Amino acid sequence: MTDPHPVPSSLPTVLIVGAGFGGLKAATALKHAPVRVVVVDRQNHHLFQPLLYQVASATLSPADIAAPIRHILRTQKNAEVVLGEVRAVDLAARRVDLADGTGLSYDFLILAAGSRSSYFGRKDWEGLAPGLKTLDDALEIRRRFLLTFERAEQEEDPDLRREWLTFVIVGGGPTGVELAGTLKEMARLSLPREFRRIRTDRARVILVEAGSSILANFGTGLSEKAVVELERIGVEVRLGQAITGIEARAVQLGGERIPTRTVIWAAGVAAVPLAASLGLEVDRIGRLLVEPDLSLPGHPDVFAIGDLAAFLHGSGGALPGVAPVAIQQGDCAANNIVATLGHRSRQAFRYRDKGSMATLGRGKAVAHIGHLSFTGYPAWLAWLFIHLMLLVDFRSRVFVFFEWLWAYLTTQPRARLILRNGPRPGAGEPSGKDA
Amino acid sequence: MTDPHPVPSSLPTVLIVGAGFGGLKAATALKHAPVRVVVVDRQNHHLFQPLLYQVASATLSPADIAAPIRHILRTQKNAEVVLGEVRAVDLAARRVDLADGTGLSYDFLILAAGSRSSYFGRKDWEGLAPGLKTLDDALEIRRRFLLTFERAEQEEDPDLRREWLTFVIVGGGPTGVELAGTLKEMARLSLPREFRRIRTDRARVILVEAGSSILANFGTGLSEKAVVELERIGVEVRLGQAITGIEARAVQLGGERIPTRTVIWAAGVAAVPLAASLGLEVDRIGRLLVEPDLSLPGHPDVFAIGDLAAFLHGSGGALPGVAPVAIQQGDCAANNIVATLGHRSRQAFRYRDKGSMATLGRGKAVAHIGHLSFTGYPAWLAWLFIHLMLLVDFRSRVFVFFEWLWAYLTTQPRARLILRNGPRPGAGEPSGKDA
Numbered sequence: 001m002t003d004p005h006p007v008p009s010s011l012p013t014v015l016i017v018g019a020g021f022g023g024l025k026a027a028t029a030l031k032h033a034p035v036r037v038v039v040v041d042r043q044n045h046h047l048f049q050p051l052l053y054q055v056a057s058a059t060l061s062p063a064d065i066a067a068p069i070r071h072i073l074r075t076q077k078n079a080e081v082v083l084g085e086v087r088a089v090d091l092a093a094r095r096v097d098l099a100d101g102t103g104l105s106y107d108f109l110i111l112a113a114g115s116r117s118s119y120f121g122r123k124d125w126e127g128l129a130p131g132l133k134t135l136d137d138a139l140e141i142r143r144r145f146l147l148t149f150e151r152a153e154q155e156e157d158p159d160l161r162r163e164w165l166t167f168v169i170v171g172g173g174p175t176g177v178e179l180a181g182t183l184k185e186m187a188r189l190s191l192p193r194e195f196r197r198i199r200t201d202r203a204r205v206i207l208v209e210a211g212s213s214i215l216a217n218f219g220t221g222l223s224e225k226a227v228v229e230l231e232r233i234g235v236e237v238r239l240g241q242a243i244t245g246i247e248a249r250a251v252q253l254g255g256e257r258i259p260t261r262t263v264i265w266a267a268g269v270a271a272v273p274l275a276a277s278l279g280l281e282v283d284r285i286g287r288l289l290v291e292p293d294l295s296l297p298g299h300p301d302v303f304a305i306g307d308l309a310a311f312l313h314g315s316g317g318a319l320p321g322v323a324p325v326a327i328q329q330g331d332c333a334a335n336n337i338v339a340t341l342g343h344r345s346r347q348a349f350r351y352r353d354k355g356s357m358a359t360l361g362r363g364k365a366v367a368h369i370g371h372l373s374f375t376g377y378p379a380w381l382a383w384l385f386i387h388l389m390l391l392v393d394f395r396s397r398v399f400v401f402f403e404w405l406w407a408y409l410t411t412q413p414r415a416r417l418i419l420r421n422g423p424r425p426g427a428g429e430p431s432g433k434d435a
Numbered sequence: 436m437t438d439p440h441p442v443p444s445s446l447p448t449v450l451i452v453g454a455g456f457g458g459l460k461a462a463t464a465l466k467h468a469p470v471r472v473v474v475v476d477r478q479n480h481h482l483f484q485p486l487l488y489q490v491a492s493a494t495l496s497p498a499d500i501a502a503p504i505r506h507i508l509r510t511q512k513n514a515e516v517v518l519g520e521v522r523a524v525d526l527a528a529r530r531v532d533l534a535d536g537t538g539l540s541y542d543f544l545i546l547a548a549g550s551r552s553s554y555f556g557r558k559d560w561e562g563l564a565p566g567l568k569t570l571d572d573a574l575e576i577r578r579r580f581l582l583t584f585e586r587a588e589q590e591e592d593p594d595l596r597r598e599w600l601t602f603v604i605v606g607g608g609p610t611g612v613e614l615a616g617t618l619k620e621m622a623r624l625s626l627p628r629e630f631r632r633i634r635t636d637r638a639r640v641i642l643v644e645a646g647s648s649i650l651a652n653f654g655t656g657l658s659e660k661a662v663v664e665l666e667r668i669g670v671e672v673r674l675g676q677a678i679t680g681i682e683a684r685a686v687q688l689g690g691e692r693i694p695t696r697t698v699i700w701a702a703g704v705a706a707v708p709l710a711a712s713l714g715l716e717v718d719r720i721g722r723l724l725v726e727p728d729l730s731l732p733g734h735p736d737v738f739a740i741g742d743l744a745a746f747l748h749g750s751g752g753a754l755p756g757v758a759p760v761a762i763q764q765g766d767c768a769a770n771n772i773v774a775t776l777g778h779r780s781r782q783a784f785r786y787r788d789k790g791s792m793a794t795l796g797r798g799k800a801v802a803h804i805g806h807l808s809f810t811g812y813p814a815w816l817a818w819l820f821i822h823l824m825l826l827v828d829f830r831s832r833v834f835v836f837f838e839w840l841w842a843y844l845t846t847q848p849r850a851r852l853i854l855r856n857g858p859r860p861g862a863g864e865p866s867g868k869d870a
Contacts, residue, residue: 044581044853061496063850070629071851080631083585083853102589135854146479150518154537194505196515402837415498416506418479418518419570 011036011078014337015096015106017086017274019046019069021323022306023112025330031076033338038104040096042085044068047135048391050323051400053175055138057182058146059413062135064400065391086113089278091299108301108337111275111288112330115307115321118270118285125246129263132175139419141264145183146418148262149191152198159259165203166260168251170243171267172209172216174358177226179264180207180235181361188234189362189411205235206260208253210242210267215366217320218356222366225375229360243267269321271308283310283318292348294333303336305329311349323390324354357383362408446471446513449772450531450541452521452709454481454504456758457741458547460765466511468773473539475531477520479503482570483826485758486835488610490573492617493581494848497570499835500826521548524713526734543736543772546710546723547765550742550756553705553720560681564698567610574854576699580618581853583697584626587633594694600638601695603686605678606702607644607651609793612661614699615642615670616796623669624797624846640670641695643688645677645702650801652755653791657801660810664795678702704756706743718745718753727783729768738771740764746784758825759789792818797843 012035016023019041030037045066054060073079084098095105117131130140145167152164169180184205191200207214207230213223214230214237227237238253245252250259271286280296281289287310288296294309296302306326310318319325329349336346357367357379365379374382384404391397407413447470451458454476465472480501489495508514519533530540552566565575580602587599604615619640626635642649642665648658649665649672662672673688680687685694706721715731716724722745723731729744731737741761745753754760764784771781792802792814800814809817819839826832842848 044585044851061498061850062852062854063496066852068629068851071847074628081629082589083582084589135852139854147518150479154517154519193509194503194516398841399834399837402834406833412506415496416479416503417497417501417570419497419574 012107012341013038013105014108014110014334015040015104016110016112017041017096018112018114018306019043019081020049020112020114020306020326022114022326022330023110024069024072025327026110026112026305026334027073027079027330028076029331029334030337031078033078033334034341035078035108035337037076037079038082038106039069039073039079040082040084040086040098040104041069042083042099043134044070044083045135046072048396049133050174050387050390052132052135052138053179053182055135055415056132056141056145056179057186057413058142058415058417059182059407060400060403061415062139064396064403066135067396086274089274089302091278091302094301106301108340109303110330110333110337111302111304111308112306112326113272113274113308115269115271115285117265118268119265120268122246125265128246128248129170129265131265132179133269141179142415143418144262145186146416149187149195149198149200149203150418151261153195161198162204163249163259164261165198165200166258166262167203167205168243168258168260168263169205169207170251170263170265172207172211172214172237172239173266174215174356176207176209176264176266177214177230177358177360179266180205181230181233181359181364184230184233184235185361186413190413190416201234206238206258207235208238208241208243208251210240212240214239215356215358218358218366218368222368222373222375226358226360226366229364229366229375233361233364269307275304275308287318293336293346294329294349295336295346300340303333305333311351313348314351319351322356325351328352357386359383362411447542447776448473448540449543449545449769450475450539451545451547452476452531453547453549453741454478454516455484455547455549455741455761457549457761457765458545459504459507460762461545461547461740461769462508462514462765463511464766464769465772466513468513468769469776470513470543470772472511472514473517473541474504474508474514475517475519475521475533475539476504477518478569479505479518480570481507483831484568485609485822485825487567487570487573488614488617490570490850491567491576491580491614492621492848493577493851494617494842495835495838496850497574499831499838501570502831521709524709524737526713526737529736541736543775544738545765545768545772546737546739546743547741547761548707548709548743550704550706550720552700553703554700555703557681560700563681563683564605564700566700567614568704576614577850578853579697580621581851584622584630584633584635584638585853586696588630596633597639598684598694599696600633600635601641601693601697602638603641603643603678603693603695603698605643605686605698605700607642607646607649607672607674608701609650609791611642611644611699611701612649612665612793612795614701615640616665616668616794616799619665619668619670620796621848625848625851636669641673641693642670643673643676643678643686645675647675649674650791650793653793653801653803657803657808657810661793661795661801664799664801664810668796668799704742710739710743722753728771728781729764729784730771730781735775738768740768746786748783749786754786757791760786763787792821794818797846 014035016039048065051065070081088097119125148164155161187203188201288304307321332349355369359365365383367379449470451474483500486500523532554560583599590596622638623636723739729738742756767784790804794800800818802814
């Protein structure tokens with residue numbers, strides 16, 4: 001095994017695995033530190049995941065919410081970027097092995113590789129109900145969603161037509177809620193004039209949540225308010241009902257069988273398998289238990305942050321897998337490395353909750369920020385503004401702003417393209433006859 | 436075989452196969468005609484093909500140059516859209532068969548299904564050297580292009596590094612020329628600051644043309660001028676040299692062997708196989724020979740237009756496979772159908788040549804319009820303006836304008852994303868070791 005990434009300088013190497021919110025923040029926080037920063041990610045881009053559902057719903061293009069990691073770090077002279085997938089970590093030898101057979105050495109390691117969709121051990125559901133974690137996932141959901149209307153338009157049998165026009169979204173967290181709202185709005189507002197035989201506005205969008213409320217973390221009445229708003233635009237919200245089966249043409253919901261061709265999974269995530277592969281203690285969903293300073297027990301040179309870390313030192317269990325936690329932890333881990341190099345003591349991580357918000361379709365949202373809860377148009381405007389400001393670079397902000405303005409004024413989002421449909425005819429294409 | 440598309444009215448059905456420039460023009464030209472228009476295409480979108488190379492070079496996103504066919508025709512009450520691939524035409528029974536087993540009947544048929552990349556019978560070259568005909572093709576070329584720089588950055592061996600950083604584009608028509616110019620400009624202007632080990636500006640872009648000149652149809656000195664401009668930005672132009680072999684890691688160019696990982700095919704097209712399947716006379720590249728009124732010999736109810744038709748009735752052989760020919764033929768075929776229904780005589784097709792133009796990188800182009808030939812910045816501005824005006828709808832114009840303005844001012848095109856790289860690790864990914 002060769003090492004094609006020799007340390008060119010005598011500076012200690014901080015290796016960061018994953019360029020999501022946490023990893024990228026850690027990298028930029030080390031910009032002026034006396035270290036060499038190496039960021040490794042299996043994608044070439046940082047993804048602004050909170051807007052991923054808008055790529056799935058064809059409002060935004062991938063380039064609107066993603067930027068090459070190299071581009072983001074281009075002026076950070078002490079940073080290098082490696083495109084590669086980490087297969088294993090050798091904690092004793094202080095090196096990670098990549099899928100292509102090469103390896104990377106480190107003095108400090110920050111694990112920030114995030115989470116993936118988890119199907120609670122039901123591997124067979126994975127192919128039937130895509131999750132929404134990557135741009136490829138989003139394009140696949142977009143493709144399936146748009147194709148169902150094409151199939152429905154060509155279907156004569158009213159029962160089969162209803163089957164095509166039924167969408168089941170599993171999981172009532174922010175992703176499931178926002179996806180349900182935006183898909184129903186597309187069927188209701190964007191598509192009707194384009195079809196001659198079907199009433200797209202009658203498409204059923206069913207949001208299934210096994211727990212007793214959607215947006216459970218939002219608290220104080222916002223959950224009930226969100227249900228009211230979703231139902232107002234026609235989303236069917238099923239609370240306290242668990243999916244017990246997913247087939248190619250139906251879901252089983254307790255005793256009820258709902259014929260459908262499209263099931264989207266937003267019900268659960270787990271840490272990437274790399275976390276459990278270390279042989280250290282993990283929680284129920286595979287996240288690494290971390291010390292107050294975010295290092296791994298017994299390994300002060302290794303930190304875990306974001307979705308693959310379980311930070312249990314506050315009140316009320318582990319912190320949720322959201323961007324603000326990852327960002328603040330990335331900053332904390334970077335600062336603790338700098339402190340260690342300067343022979344100063346490390347700080348314990350302390351989370352500052354900035355609030356939560358979710359859209360519920362056109363002009364509607366729920367939000368709580370600090371002690372304030374608000375809903376409707378003001379919450380929606382706040383959501384728009386905050387998400388525009390959080391986008392990682394200026395150019396994304398400009399283009400996303402115009403895309404939103406366009407979609408709002410016309411109800412016609414631009415990106416309604418079915419890709420991967422053409423070049424190799426008949427390859428894995430859902431058809432009206434089989435599946 | 437069932438027919439799920441019964442004629443709902445007593446109007447004659449005009450079935451249009453393909454929603455490219457020709458098919459779409461034919462459809463819209465029949466907007467007020469007493470006919471039912473059915474447009475069938477295997478993609479859900481109309482593609483503005485002249486800008487496809489900019490999706491490949493990461494300047495534009497798919498949504499910038501493509502729009503759903505349904506969306507374009509949404510207000511045309513007599514038009515229906517079917518997503519499907521035509522497998523066969525039964526001229527006697529007046530029906531076409533789709534890949535999903537259904538069929539569509541017609542009174543008039545317009546074949547406008549276009550062309551595909553042709554490898555002169557070298558089937559084995561197809562997987563090694565992707566062509567540029569669809570959005571999926573463009574995204575695949577973009578992916579390969581961006582990945583090579585990642586591999587080169589991780590490669591220690593200078594010979595292998597040079598191999599990664601060599602790009603061969605086969606074919607000196609407008610597609611090959613524009614692609615060569617834009618890829619060289621990206622390597623020269625956009626990427627350098629993002630890499631730490633490689634000099635991206637030293638990447639070799641080699642444009643190979645078997646004939647004696649590039650842009651051969653442009654005539655009068657523009658071809659020589661284009662060579663000068665391409666060489667000025669560093670593109671190597673090889674004239675009169677034919678590719679004799681393509682392997683995974685090299686091309687054979689006469690006696691010379693050039694190590695490379697990236698070969699792009701822009702050397703030849705042929706009509707889609709549907710054309711030859713009719714059993715009528717076709718030319719050397721599979722195009723249907725048509726009568727002066729664009730109908731097929733012996734079948735006055737069937738028309739062939741655009742890239743799959745060979746119109747031999749002017750001077751100087753068949754017309755080239757370019758958008759203006761397809762658009763004018765779509766109009767003519769539609770008018771001839773209306774004339775036939777009104778018991779008037781049909782008109783012979785007459786092509787009005789509006790000129791040709793091609794970009795040669797940033798701020799440079801060659802153009803001839805009417806009797807005028809011009810080059811450099813004025814030609815480039817004319818190119819920008821005309822292509823913006825030709826984009827099918829207003830929203831694309833606005834967004835493409837801003838993307839171009841952004842790319843020009845910053846030299847940082849936005850869409851540099853490697854997709855289809857993440858979700859299924861190791862699936863068909865070029866690696867530094869094998870291939």
